[in-house]
Amino acid sequence: MTLKIYNTLTRMKEDFKSIEPGKVTMYACGPTVYDYIHIGNSRMVIFFDVVRRYLEYVGYEVSFVVNFTDVDDKLIRKANEMGSSVQELADKYIQAYHEDTKGLRVGKALNPRVTENIPEIVAFVSGLIHKDVAYESGGDVYFRTESFEKYGQISHKNLEDLQHGIRVEVDGRKKSPQDFVLWKKAKSGEINWSSPWGKGRPGWHIECSAMAAKYLGETIDIHGGGEDLQFPHHECEAAQSESLHGKPLAHYWMHNAFLNIENEKMSKSMGNGLTIRQLLKENRGEWLRFVILSTHYRNPLNYNGESLHQAEAGVERLNNSFANLRYRLQTLEQVNAAQETGNLPDLGQNEAAEVKQAVEQALAHFNRSMSEDFNTPDAITAMFDLAAAANRYMQVDKAAADSLKALIAAFEQMDAVLQLLYTEEAESVDEEVDRLIEERQEARRTKNWSRADEIREFLINLGIIVEDTPQGIRWRRK
Ligand code: AMP
Numbered sequence: 001m002t003l004k005i006y007n008t009l010t011r012m013k014e015d016f017k018s019i020e021p022g023k024v025t026m027y028a029c030g031p032t033v034y035d036y037i038h039i040g041n042s043r044m045v046i047f048f049d050v051v052r053r054y055l056e057y058v059g060y061e062v063s064f065v066v067n068f069t070d071v072d073d074k075l076i077r078k079a080n081e082m083g084s085s086v087q088e089l090a091d092k093y094i095q096a097y098h099e100d101t102k103g104l105r106v107g108k109a110l111n112p113r114v115t116e117n118i119p120e121i122v123a124f125v126s127g128l129i130h131k132d133v134a135y136e137s138g139g140d141v142y143f144r145t146e147s148f149e150k151y152g153q154i155s156h157k158n159l160e161d162l163q164h165g166i167r168v169e170v171d172g173r174k175k176s177p178q179d180f181v182l183w184k185k186a187k188s189g190e191i192n193w194s195s196p197w198g199k200g201r202p203g204w205h206i207e208c209s210a211m212a213a214k215y216l217g218e219t220i221d222i223h224g225g226g227e228d229l230q231f232p233h234h235e236c237e238a239a240q241s242e243s244l245h246g247k248p249l250a251h252y253w254m255h256n257a258f259l260n261i262e263n264e265k266m267s268k269s270m271g272n273g274l275t276i277r278q279l280l281k282e283n284r285g286e287w288l289r290f291v292i293l294s295t296h297y298r299n300p301l302n303y304n305g306e307s308l309h310q311a312e313a314g315v316e317r318l319n320n321s322f323a324n325l326r327y328r329l330q331t332l333e334q335v336n337a338a339q340e341t342g343n344l345p346d347l348g349q350n351e352a353a354e355v356k357q358a359v360e361q362a363l364a365h366f367n368r369s370m371s372e373d374f375n376t377p378d379a380i381t382a383m384f385d386l387a388a389a390a391n392r393y394m395q396v397d398k399a400a401a402d403s404l405k406a407l408i409a410a411f412e413q414m415d416a417v418l419q420l421l422y423t424e425e426a427e428s429v430d431e432e433v434d435r436l437i438e439e440r441q442e443a444r445r446t447k448n449w450s451r452a453d454e455i456r457e458f459l460i461n462l463g464i465i466v467e468d469t470p471q472g473i474r475w476r477r478k
């Protein structure tokens with residue numbers, strides 16, 4: 001199935017074709033690390049994690065970069081307020097980013113920092129000056145925006161419109177108001193690096209051009225970020241990179257729409273910048289993933305107090321079904337081992353064929369949805385269809401191991417992309433239940449009835465039903 005991606009550049013869904021067969025290079029603009037990431041940032045982080053996972057699912061080897069902006073005005077200001085260095089502040093929030101995104105089941109990406117790439121940035125800026133598309137002015141360096149004809153290609157604005165929108169600069173160092181800064185002269189006491197233009201630090205846009213080239217190549221497959229970055233950030237990145245390398249920065253530009261809280265735009269000053277750290281104290285990361293992925297990434301997402309509760313119910317439903325499948329398979333294998341027959345119970349051919357068909361349909365639905373510009377809400381529906389088929393099947397008295405395994409495998413395949421199943425916890429809960437059941441049997445052997453009853457009660461509260469069968473003790477979830 002061909003993967004289709006909506007390309008902001010052409011405003012069309014296009015068939016995805018990677019530069020190198022079997023490989024994808026992808027860069028997403030990451031957070032400015034002066035604070036904890038908030039729920040808005042998490043939309044971008046979770047969505048591009050899913051893109052990376054789906055590309056891997058269909059067989060690509062993916063090189064994925066999410067940068068950290070670890071020096072800018074906000075970092076400098078906050079570090080001053082806190083009496084710490086910019087680096088200490090950035091270190092703290094980078095560590096927090098890793099902890100928070102792990103809680104959101106976000107997987108691997110390379111996370112380069114601006115401050116570790118200053119020589120590459122300086123070389124990039126020098127290259128642009130050499131090509132006469134940038135100029136030094138009073139210790140700053142600016143990009144000559146008019147030199148890049150395609151400026152406006154991503155945000156679909158033209159330079160004239162943009163000029164109207166730009167107020168006349170107070171600072172007279174720019175030759176033209178829409179020129180943007182590549183290198184900023186250091187103010188006194190500010191963190192700085194030496195450069196051919198004196199002490200200073202990189203402007204915002206140049207970091208991504210330099211790091212994308214260094215870690216992924218001069219032209220990459222996919223460049224992503226939130227839609228707020230289309231202009232000016234991505235326009236500037238595209239202009240810098242193409243001016244230096246003579247080829248486009250990226251073939252596909254992808255932008256996620258914004259997440260709003262109670263229909264209001266998120267902002268820290270409005271006090272609605274709910275952090276992931278706060279949210280994960282009382283909620284599971286999988287629930288937030290569900291919230292984010294239940295809306296297509298190009299539609300605005302309105303978050304409210306109810307969103308997580310609804311997500312919790314949905315995620316629990318999927319997990320119950322998955323846990324029950326695993327439990328049925330586990331007990332089936334135990335029973336077989338006890339009987340030492342090694343044979344699996346017989347099951348009607350019809351039921352097995354039904355399961356096979358349901359699994360194939362759900363997987364095809366999942367793949368069709370994801371390959372249609374990452375339609376995650378539909379992909380979640382496919383997982384629910386799978387859960388419904390599994391629940392139907394588990395009504396039968398004697399489930400067949402092959403069918404249970406096929407259902408479990410399909411769940412796991414989808415979850416390699418969506419990450420909504422509590423696999424690790426399910427395992428540890430299973431182990432704990434096994435241990436308690438063993439303790440209960442021991443209590444019964446030693447006629448310690450009160451302890452045996454106590455454990456039984458406890459398990460009932462957990463929703464576990466314990467049954468004495470001729471083959472020994474079995475348990476299942478309600
Ligand atoms: P920032 O730290 O503000 O530079 O943002 C880091 C990333 O999160 C960028 O890709 C932004 O576009 C994205 N982002 C920030 N706020 C939101 C939001 N409310 N909804 C969706 N994406 C956002």
Ligand code: ZN
Nearest residue numbers: 029208233237
């Ligand atoms: Zn960027």
